[in-house]
Amino acid sequence: xxxxxxxxxxxxxxxxYEPLTSSVRRLIDATIRSEADExxxxxxxxxxxxxxxxLSSRLMPxxxxxxxDTDGNPMVWGNVAIGLRNAIAPPLRVHHQGGxxxxxxxxxxxxxxxxxxxxxxxxxxxxxxxxxxxxxxxGAPAFTGTITLRYLRATPLGVPLRTEAWVDRxxxxxxxxxxxxxxxxGVVTVRxxxxxxxxx
Amino acid sequence: xxxxxxxxxxxxxxxxYEPLTSSVRRLIDATIRSEADExxxxxxxxxxxxxxxxLSSRLMPxxxxxxxDTDGNPMVWGNVAIGLRNAIAPPLRVHHQGGxxxxxxxxxxxxxxxxxxxxxxxxxxxxxxxxxxxxxxxGAPAFTGTITLRYLRATPLGVPLRTEAWVDRxxxxxxxxxxxxxxxxGVVTVRxxxxxxxxx
Numbered sequence: 060x061x062x063x064x065x066x067x068x069x070x071x072x073x074x075x076y077e078p079l080t081s082s083v084r085r086l087i088d089a090t091i092r093s094e095a096d097e098x099x100x101x102x103x104x105x106x107x108x109x110x111x112x113x114l115s116s117r118l119m120p121x122x123x124x125x126x127x128d129t130d131g132n133p134m135v136w137g138n139v140a141i142g143l144r145n146a147i148a149p150p151l152r153v154h155h156q157g158g159x160x161x162x163x164x165x166x167x168x169x170x171x172x173x174x175x176x177x178x179x180x181x182x183x184x185x186x187x188x189x190x191x192x193x194x195x196x197x198g199a200p201a202f203t204g205t206i207t208l209r210y211l212r213a214t215p216l217g218v219p220l221r222t223e224a225w226v227d228r229x230x231x232x233x234x235x236x237x238x239x240x241x242x243x244x245g246v247v248t249v250r251x252x253x254x255x256x257x258x259x
Numbered sequence: 260x261x262x263x264x265x266x267x268x269x270x271x272x273x274x275x276y277e278p279l280t281s282s283v284r285r286l287i288d289a290t291i292r293s294e295a296d297e298x299x300x301x302x303x304x305x306x307x308x309x310x311x312x313x314l315s316s317r318l319m320p321x322x323x324x325x326x327x328d329t330d331g332n333p334m335v336w337g338n339v340a341i342g343l344r345n346a347i348a349p350p351l352r353v354h355h356q357g358g359x360x361x362x363x364x365x366x367x368x369x370x371x372x373x374x375x376x377x378x379x380x381x382x383x384x385x386x387x388x389x390x391x392x393x394x395x396x397x398g399a400p401a402f403t404g405t406i407t408l409r410y411l412r413a414t415p416l417g418v419p420l421r422t423e424a425w426v427d428r429x430x431x432x433x434x435x436x437x438x439x440x441x442x443x444x445g446v447v448t449v450r451x452x453x454x455x456x457x458x459x
Binding site: 116146 | 275280285287289290291292294295296297302306307308309310311314316321322324325336368370371372373375378381384386387391400404406407409417
């Protein structure tokens, strides 16, 4: 018999909620793009209401907030940019390399602003998050002080986008970060700069 | 017998998709906050996958884009800030009054950044959209050129927020707009300014 490997509660929860959330992401997309007939839409609606009732049989009060797994690792599973359990989050997976923070993501129909384009506010969400990631320190998350975004050209839906940021300079608890979003051809569509503050 | 009132296709679609999208919004929230047992989560997941299959039996290609009803009125039902069929959208309902654009909305768990607070990037989405709304003209939507946001204090989840914007000045096809988000006590949490451009 294979050896039994103990599985932590956080791993169990991840295995349960990550695929569920992926399905909810597909549902958000299909709700926008469906051209199914009236009966199918009505049936789908009833199924969704049943799913809500099942999941709501026990709900945590308030928002997910910041929780920790049994090893003390932070879980921000409700976060709108990166949250494992937040179907609004693409989710962004932020990597750190050589002083840079970066994330690659393809955004579909649910992130639309102008037809066929990513909404300017969603570009702001990506850049705010990745710019801020340059300023976080273990146990000392940084808050956005100021952010400025310059929209150079349209950011297209449906192609891989790269959002990256780096530290320009630091002054005490303030980090001045620069960043950009570039499209699948490497063309920069939005430039951003931000000041992030670690409360002391 | 009551008189039969002809109902337009757009009205039929609204009556079909608005409640469906509201249910998907409740599902997004419950997916984050559920503490239901494993069996309930598994059942809910299966129901959601069935709903996705039903809605996906016919899908429009690409994103929703800009469509028009039979009276020629624009429908931006896929838009991530205001879209009737976009469950990510709170949705924002932008009003215009005396040269101001404003929207009131309460944001729950799905819009979280720091614990208990609205994500800075979501504040950017609200302000980008409402600032931009001051610059749109019939048939001539405006695109964001530059936007700067100053985060003065935390924007709380779960309370009514007011986002408002007004035109500071106009230069040709450029609109310079100012705006802010204030909380339920009327305290300003984020200030924004933006330059919006109508392509000529």
